[in-house]
Amino acid sequence: MGIRTRFTELVGIEHPIVQGGMMWVGRAELAAAVSNAGGLGLLTALTQPSPDELRREIERCRKLTDKPFGVNLTILPSVSPPPYAEYRKAIIDSGITIVETAGYKPQEHVDDFKAHGVKVIHKCTAVRHALSAERMGVDAISIDGFECAGHPGEDDIPGLVLIPAAADKVKIPMIASGGFGDGRGLAAALALGAEGINMGTRFCATVEAPIHDNIKQLLVTNDERATNLIFRTFHNTGRVAKTSVSDRVVALGGEPGAVFEDVRPLVSGALGRTALETGDVDAGLIWAGQVQGLIHDIPTCQQLIDRIVGDAEAIIRGRLAGLVA
Secondary structure, rough: OOOOOOOHEEEEEEEEEEEEOOOOOHHHHHHHHHHHOEEEEEHHHHHHHOOHHHHHHHHHHHHOOOOOEEEEEEEEOOOOOOOOEEEEEEHOOOOOOOEEEEEEOHHHHHHHHHHOOEEEEEOOOOHHHHHHHHHHHOOEEEOOOOOOOOOOOOOOOOOHHOOOOOHHHOOOOOEEEEEOOOOOHHHHHHHHHOOEEEEEEEHHHHOOOOOOHHHHHHHHOOOOOEEEEEEEOOOOOOEEEOOOOHHHHHHHHHOOOOOOHHHHHHOHHHHHHHHHHHOOOOOOOOOOOOOHHHOOOOOOOHHHHHHHHHHHHHHHHHHHHHHHH
């Protein structure tokens, strides 16, 4: 099996499948399992409480895989931001050669990473942002459709339109994010102009994902309708799994005159971590995308990636080829 694209050549992986950066989930055991299976695993920098802890997590990942892996660094505006420059230095000092950036004004980080020979993949939710990142000098784009978990932006453009719209204008390699979970999605992404796929929610429902089995089973049980869009009125839209907590956040956020302080007690990252680690689905927000409707089992990362690539190849070589007279 093998699907070769500009992206697989860029980062030196066997299959064009990336495990996206996910808070509390992007740890060494998952990233290494994805990389060992031929994809690109990513540690999530800010999951670690300090830059030194990130250094240790990178070393732990190296003990689990000799394949390429990277680190996600998401930059978000905050009253008390984490020490991004120190996290960036930890990544560079540790010899990481692939970084996924996301979020707010990454130019400073992109410049420093590039100066140290690091390949940068920037995740964005709009064509205009992708083109801006390309001008900044990133090596690849991850374009994130409205179906995704996390923050899909405010344009509400689904992948079926966003991916080819970006492919028409972006010249550097581009992978597609949001709504991907099987071989049909990989084949479709390639047909739409992407060079691979980035999966988050689907990798949460794997044996190696470091979260409670109750959460994994929730992802299997849920269907494509089982998400909520939160923070809409605050212009910071997020897509999460539909639970009693997210239902309450939607209700409070929709009340006349609502402000973020009204929902803050329900949405802290610490509560979300408690939900993931204890399996209490009502403890905090659980970030998940519409791809839940395509998740029907909890395989190993190796089984999942082998199946996706095998199914995509069968579609490309078989069904699609057979349709051409």
